[in-house]
Amino acid sequence: MTSVLSYLRLPRRLRPVAALAVALTAAVLPGVARAEQVPSFVQDGTLTVCTNPTLPPMTFVKGQDVTHPEGFDIDVAQALATRWHARLSVITMDFTGLFPSLSAQRCGLVMSGIIRTPAREKSFDAVSYQDTALVVVGRKGTPSLSSMDELSGKDVAVESGTSYVTRLGVVNDALIAAGKPPMIIQQYPTEEQVVQQVLIGRVFAFVSQDVELFYRMRQLGDKLHVLITPNIPDYRHFAIYIRQNPEDRTLLQNAISALDSDGTLQTFRTKWSVTDQSTKGDAAQAGAGGMFDWGAFFSALTSMAFLHGALITLSVALISHFIAITISVPIAIVLNSPQKSLLKVALEGYVSLFRAAPTLLQLLFIWNAVPQFFPIFREQWFTPFLATILALSINESAYQVEINRAALSAVDPGQELGASALGLSRRDIYWRVIFPQAFRIALPPTINEFINLLKITSLASVISLQELLAVTQIQVARTFAFTEYYAAALIYYLVMVFFFLFLQKRVERRFSWSDRKKVVSNAA
Amino acid sequence: MQHETTTNPMISVRGMSKLFGKFVALDRVDFDISRGEKIVVLGPSGSGKSTLIRTLNQIEPHDSGMLTIDGKLINEKTDPIQLRCMVGMVFQNYNLFPHLSVLENCILAPMRVRRMTRMEATALARRYLEQVGIPDQADKYPIQLSGGQQQRVAIARALCMQPEVMLFDEPTAALDPEAIVGVVGIMDELAEQGITTVCVTHEMAFSRRIADRIIFMDQGKIVEITPPETFFTSPKSERAQNFLNQMLRY
Ligand SMILES: Nc1ncnc2c1ncn2[C@@H]1O[C@H](COP(=O)(O)OP(=O)(O)OP(=O)(O)O)[C@@H](O)[C@H]1O
Numbered sequence: 001m002t003s004v005l006s007y008l009r010l011p012r013r014l015r016p017v018a019a020l021a022v023a024l025t026a027a028v029l030p031g032v033a034r035a036e037q038v039p040s041f042v043q044d045g046t047l048t049v050c051t052n053p054t055l056p057p058m059t060f061v062k063g064q065d066v067t068h069p070e071g072f073d074i075d076v077a078q079a080l081a082t083r084w085h086a087r088l089s090v091i092t093m094d095f096t097g098l099f100p101s102l103s104a105q106r107c108g109l110v111m112s113g114i115i116r117t118p119a120r121e122k123s124f125d126a127v128s129y130q131d132t133a134l135v136v137v138g139r140k141g142t143p144s145l146s147s148m149d150e151l152s153g154k155d156v157a158v159e160s161g162t163s164y165v166t167r168l169g170v171v172n173d174a175l176i177a178a179g180k181p182p183m184i185i186q187q188y189p190t191e192e193q194v195v196q197q198v199l200i201g202r203v204f205a206f207v208s209q210d211v212e213l214f215y216r217m218r219q220l221g222d223k224l225h226v227l228i229t230p231n232i233p234d235y236r237h238f239a240i241y242i243r244q245n246p247e248d249r250t251l252l253q254n255a256i257s258a259l260d261s262d263g264t265l266q267t268f269r270t271k272w273s274v275t276d277q278s279t280k281g282d283a284a285q286a287g288a289g290g291m292f293d294w295g296a297f298f299s300a301l302t303s304m305a306f307l308h309g310a311l312i313t314l315s316v317a318l319i320s321h322f323i324a325i326t327i328s329v330p331i332a333i334v335l336n337s338p339q340k341s342l343l344k345v346a347l348e349g350y351v352s353l354f355r356a357a358p359t360l361l362q363l364l365f366i367w368n369a370v371p372q373f374f375p376i377f378r379e380q381w382f383t384p385f386l387a388t389i390l391a392l393s394i395n396e397s398a399y400q401v402e403i404n405r406a407a408l409s410a411v412d413p414g415q416e417l418g419a420s421a422l423g424l425s426r427r428d429i430y431w432r433v434i435f436p437q438a439f440r441i442a443l444p445p446t447i448n449e450f451i452n453l454l455k456i457t458s459l460a461s462v463i464s465l466q467e468l469l470a471v472t473q474i475q476v477a478r479t480f481a482f483t484e485y486y487a488a489a490l491i492y493y494l495v496m497v498f499f500f501l502f503l504q505k506r507v508e509r510r511f512s513w514s515d516r517k518k519v520v521s522n523a524a
Numbered sequence: 525m526q527h528e529t530t531t532n533p534m535i536s537v538r539g540m541s542k543l544f545g546k547f548v549a550l551d552r553v554d555f556d557i558s559r560g561e562k563i564v565v566l567g568p569s570g571s572g573k574s575t576l577i578r579t580l581n582q583i584e585p586h587d588s589g590m591l592t593i594d595g596k597l598i599n600e601k602t603d604p605i606q607l608r609c610m611v612g613m614v615f616q617n618y619n620l621f622p623h624l625s626v627l628e629n630c631i632l633a634p635m636r637v638r639r640m641t642r643m644e645a646t647a648l649a650r651r652y653l654e655q656v657g658i659p660d661q662a663d664k665y666p667i668q669l670s671g672g673q674q675q676r677v678a679i680a681r682a683l684c685m686q687p688e689v690m691l692f693d694e695p696t697a698a699l700d701p702e703a704i705v706g707v708v709g710i711m712d713e714l715a716e717q718g719i720t721t722v723c724v725t726h727e728m729a730f731s732r733r734i735a736d737r738i739i740f741m742d743q744g745k746i747v748e749i750t751p752p753e754t755f756f757t758s759p760k761s762e763r764a765q766n767f768l769n770q771m772l773r774y
């Protein structure tokens with residue numbers, strides 16, 4: 001409407017009148033000047049989309065910036081946002097995190113090359129936007145199949161959390177009913193790992209969608225070929241998923257239909273080669289089975305994406321561990337005191353609970369379950385970064401309590417006696433006498449814990465934290481340079497770990513008072 | 525030795541008891557110690573000697589009875605820090621702070637508790653380290669010193685707080701004979717300086733030489749309080765007699 005008003009170039013004082021006139025016209029003549037009605041999942045002028053950017057050409061990271069996925073899905077999402085006069089915000093995460101995030105209202109819709117299935121429609125509304133077909137793919141030279149039954153007893157790889165898993169289950173049930181051995185289904189968290197299993201010959205075939213395959217074929221040249229395209233009517237459409245809401249569904253359906261009829265979708269299809277174009281010529285990228293590509297390795301090593309990922313890994317680990325230590329010292333002191341108390345029982349429960357629960361579960365719980373009870377945790381400020389720090393601080397504090405307890409009880413009780421006989425305050429007894437000695441004892445296991453934590457941060461890719469390993473996987477999905485990118489990631493982890501081991505040595509050298517030989521040799 | 529038992533005693537104990545759970549470690553003990561007096565506490569192992577002197581600086585608070593130090597009633601409401609400024613203590617195992625140098629061990633409490641500047645505290649510490657005969661060990665760490673040297677540091681550290689009463693809990697028990705001679709020498713010197721001293725020890729010669737009175741304990745009770753000449757020649761109680769016989773066998 002502002003554009004209409006500025007077009008009219010009316011004197012400023014007349015504008016309110018004009019605005020009223022336009023509004024009236026809009027009300028009287030629906031569809032003429034009225035803006036399209038916006039679905040309720042567009043909030044605060046923002047359309048938030050959850051995606052797992054490891055499925056080219058639908059959604060993947062083409063460049064180095066892992067926070068900016070591209071692809072057919074992203075273009076469609078952008079077109080929708082534009083239609084609804086909204087800003088597009090894309091959240092990237094593991095495939096398995098997509099639907100929980102949608103439930104937790106972290107995003108308005110999920111677009112990630114996901115098949116429309118009746119099972120998913122029980123919990124979510126779906127709108128189809130692209131035809132597709134399921135394909136079973138094997139290595140070049142593998143004879144084609146005439147029916148799915150021929151997969152009996154064979155290893156088949158699929159991406160975990162996808163509908164293929166269910167679909168293959170149906171095939172397996174039929175095989176078992178017919179007295180034949182079922183397929184052995186291997187699930188991998190990302191699409192490129194699925195493909196890699198076939199390339200390295202670990203599995204017989206993988207299951208995917210044709211559109212993805214067209215893209216892979218261009219990357220990998222003639223290393224793959226379609227074994228069979230089974231006719232499964234259920235598995236024919238990619239869909240956009242939203243939380244159930246009939247009105248929103250209709251609005252989304254209308255928007256997609258409009259994009260289809262005005263040729264927008266077709267433009268995108270051509271742009272991303274979503275249909276088969278069999279351009280075998282440009283299989284220029286590093287494929288599996290080749291030599292180690294030093295160029296790819298060094299460009300990964302020096303890329304901003306890896307550096308950024310490593311910084312996230314490092315800062316998450318440092319901040320979490322700092323908080324964990326801060327919490328754990330008072331807890332350890334309380335738990336070490338001889339008196340029984342309710343507080344002590346509660347703290348013991350805390351420590352056991354968080355030592356027992358798997359870290360991955362805690363991360364998923366905080367990210368996906370907690371927001372269902374406390375809406376404040378689905379707001380924008382609660383980023384994956386904060387969620388990871390929250391989960392890891394709590395988790396790590398439970399381990400750190402045990403280290404601190406051991407260290408504090410290893411300090412000779414005579415130290416406290418001696419210090420209090422001198423009249424030192426409780427505070428000074430702890431800070432000047434007990435902590436420095438306990439610190440010396442706790443340092444090596446604490447550094448060990450930290451190194452562990454540094455590596456455990458990689459779990460946070462499931463809640464879409466763009467740490468080092470998540471970055472690596474996204475980059476691998478783009479280039480298929482497994483070895484080179486894994487090697488680059490390894491270098492980053494090694495450098496970080498060795499730095500902290502070095503730091504430990506340096507700090508330990510300052511504790512020469514604990515070792516008679518060292519003091520003597522230092523003095524000499 | 526003759527001491528003016530004028531006005532109020534330095535330490536006064538009336539019916540004081542200490543329990544560990546149900547176990548009676550101190551059973552209604554009574555005694556007075558005058559200013560400048562030297563007391564040696566003797567008794568078999570487990571008789572409550574350590575417990576007794578630990579109640580005097582309240583690192584083990586007593587459960588019942590009355591404790592007065594320098595005329596001030598000591599109970600759970602007393603600021604323990606003030607009390608410990610006045611009553612220094614030396615332990616059998618020295619309890620030096622291993623992460624601090626000898627000098628730092630000595631200046632920590634004067635600086636943190638007495639609020640001395642580092643310069644004042646250092647000057648004081650050097651004086652006492654000189655007095656205990658190890659002025660040149662100030663920058664070493666405890667682990668680099670012999671047992672005897674460590675105990676001297678512990679004594680200097682306690683003296684740096686300039687206490688009016690010194691408590692010693694078997695200060696020579698962990699030392700070899702040669703080191704004992706040194707440490708006992710220092711305690712002789714301290715005794716001459718007139719500081720009120722309560723010492724648990726098995727050093728009979730030392731006790732005889734410096735003690736004004738001997739407190740003999742058994743099973744948490746004070747059995748007798750007598751001057752050393754009487755105690756070592758003709759103890760009143762049979763238990764003291766047995767104890768002395770046992771000691772003399774070694
Ligand atoms: N913290 C404590 N908790 C429980 N019992 C204790 C504690 N401290 C001392 N006791 C007990 O109190 C009794 C007296 O102990 P204390 O250390 O005073 O004996 P002692 O005369 O110093 O013996 P020793 O000559 O062996 O040092 C002992 O039976 C001991 O087991």
Ligand SMILES: [Mg+2]
Pocket residue numbers: 573574575693
């Ligand atoms: Mg004792």
